[in-house]
Amino acid sequence: MNISLKNISFSYSDSLDDAILKNLNLEICSGECVVLAGESGCGKTTISKLINGLIPHYHSGTMDGDVLLGDKNTADMTLAEISRVVGSVFQNPRSQFFNIDTDCELAFGCENLGMNPEEIKQRVENVVQEFHLEHLLGRSIFNLSGGEKQKIACASVSATGPEIFVLDEPSANLDLKTIADLKEIVSRWKKAGKTVVIVEHRLYYLRDVADRICYVKNGQIAYEWTPAELEAKGPEYAASLGLRCMNLGMLSENGDARFHGHDKIVMDVQNCHSRLDRESPSSTESITFTNLTFSYHRKHPILDIDRLELPCGQITALIGHNGAGKSTLAQVLCGLQGCWRQKRAARKRGAYLIMQDVNHQLFTESVLDEVLLGMKPQNEKLALEILEGLNLKQYADNHPMALSGGQKQRVAVASGISSGCEIVVFDEPTSGLDYRQMLAVSATLKKLAASGKTLLVITHDPEFILNSCQSVVRMEHGKVVEQYPLLGNEKQLVKAMVE
Incomplete structure (x- = not known):
């Protein structure tokens, strides 16, 4: 027709x-x-x-x-x-x-x-x-x-x-x-x-x-x-x-060859430094989780993880097929599910989750208030800088729910950046984003990692991973089946995502 x-x-x-x-x-x-x-x-x-x-x-x-x-x-x-x-x-x-x-x-x-x-x-x-x-x-x-x-x-x-x-x-x-x-x-x-x-x-x-x-x-x-x-x-x-x-x-x-020479695009979007190299940082510290299990209503375990390591100050990509347990892991780490080891309140203070459906976490009457909501102490100047970095400053006074899907996603990213948590977990932060905005989010996450934050990013976006991440964790059937640095393993990454 x-x-x-x-x-x-x-x-x-x-x-x-x-x-x-x-x-x-x-x-x-x-x-x-x-x-x-x-x-x-x-x-x-x-x-x-x-x-x-x-x-x-x-x-x-x-x-x-x-x-x-x-x-x-x-x-x-x-x-x-x-x-x-x-x-x-x-x-x-x-x-x-x-x-x-x-x-x-x-x-x-x-x-x-x-x-x-x-x-x-x-x-x-x-x-x-x-x-x-x-x-x-x-x-x-x-x-x-x-x-x-x-x-x-x-x-x-x-x-x-x-x-x-x-x-x-x-x-x-x-x-x-x-x-x-x-x-x-x-x-x-x-x-x-x-x-x-x-x-x-x-x-x-x-x-x-x-x-x-x-x-x-x-x-x-x-x-x-x-x-x-x-x-x-x-x-x-x-x-x-x-x-x-x-x-x-x-x-x-050729690994991340697509991104060579594209730092100018990032500069145009965000006015920030060029991409970080994926070489291992001088610090070898990592945040380690062991014997992590979780199930809904005492049924078959959704998560059964012996060991998970997140290198401090790095961006780690969490990959795996739909239903592998990635989002459930994010909720457990951030205290939204389970009673694992630490009390939920402690986990909530230590880790911040940006959800896959950002409509669930937009609460205020303006974009600026949304960023200030989790910021302690509140700093309007810093909040506006974060918004500017995500090309959202012009919407600071607008209602978050009146924005497009991609713009809402970036508001949620801004809230995660402003939270001050040691670990920030992003669940599909680039879904619904065009290439230029993906680079803007990527550059912002790099700056966040460079400040000492540990980032875990659930994603199916190989372009984003190759441009942003230093290490990879792959999950299948609720288990961590692979953990490796990304540098030199780009082909392994793309193959794992496609198969």
Whole structure:
């Protein structure tokens, strides 16, 4: 089914800025896979909401122009009518769940469309096989990792069989193996003649799938390329536009070669020093955890760790497939789960967790107050410096919940920096961030580590790891299976993340 956006201008009623979209025009042909790329806050998600009807039927604002699905204007259709044609996967999958268990969630969309029970059963069985979800059946939605929730969201939408798929940052919380599964699903949709629109920062997995990459800037489609055309322009050109790597092969071939010469980009973003070398620091001290176990409700242990070492003053990447226990480990270390050795209060004072879903930890009425909240003693000058380093100073007086997803993420990072805790744990700090902002977060974390803080970063982002981290811890099935310095082991890292 064709999609036409004709002379679209739109501004949200509570917008912090001027119009998000300005006389935008975009034609997407039936069966085409189009990627909407661009820096955070440029309007990519707004375009997706125009296509799935959330604008103008849910989000209030001022809109001019027409959005056509085939020959029908979305303004003349109800959301129920649009949902039969367009299936959406949102950036935060929690926002689209209606059930508490995975089986019911997979069937819900089909049930809502009034399909007969036998057809629903067959469709659910098909998506379970396609998405490799057998191990997630019969599970509570609340006990899934962020990546597992994203897989359930994609599969439940796929089961309804819409003509158009709209995906907003579908890879944000997925490990590389699961991203490969997602690529396979998108390829199947395309082969079936479906129209696919993907808002995405991670471009590498779509280089063999997408027909076009549309770059959004200043409320318009500024550039269009095929994946091959963009890759041919080179990594420096992509980085200058805030775009991520087009080919993971370049990362594993020569370590962090992609980042050589990019310190100027960091300087432009953050006005800070160039990246730290990954050589071992003079101090050999480390924070060691031993015999760390945890289970929910006395069931099979989720964590069973003999020994975990975090080098002091370094950034350690915690990697592993979705569901390996990484987020649970972070919660235990920070006193949010379990009764392990130290009292929870002591652990909370010693370690600060920046959650995967930052909406759970934004509490105040302004961005500045959010950073000051955990700062003792409070220092407004320092708080503003932290915000400036993350390109957030201009939003200091704005409400955190009015920001874009990437901007919220950076507010949470700023709060972690200001907390003063010895250990700062980041759970996917670069999900939803463009390349330029990833470098800004990376540079800020390096400065934090250089000040003596010990950082543990849960991430599926190899670009971030190769640019930022000095050591790696890999978890599988609740156990630490590898710990090693990153310098000289770059190929081992990328291989472990992909397999």
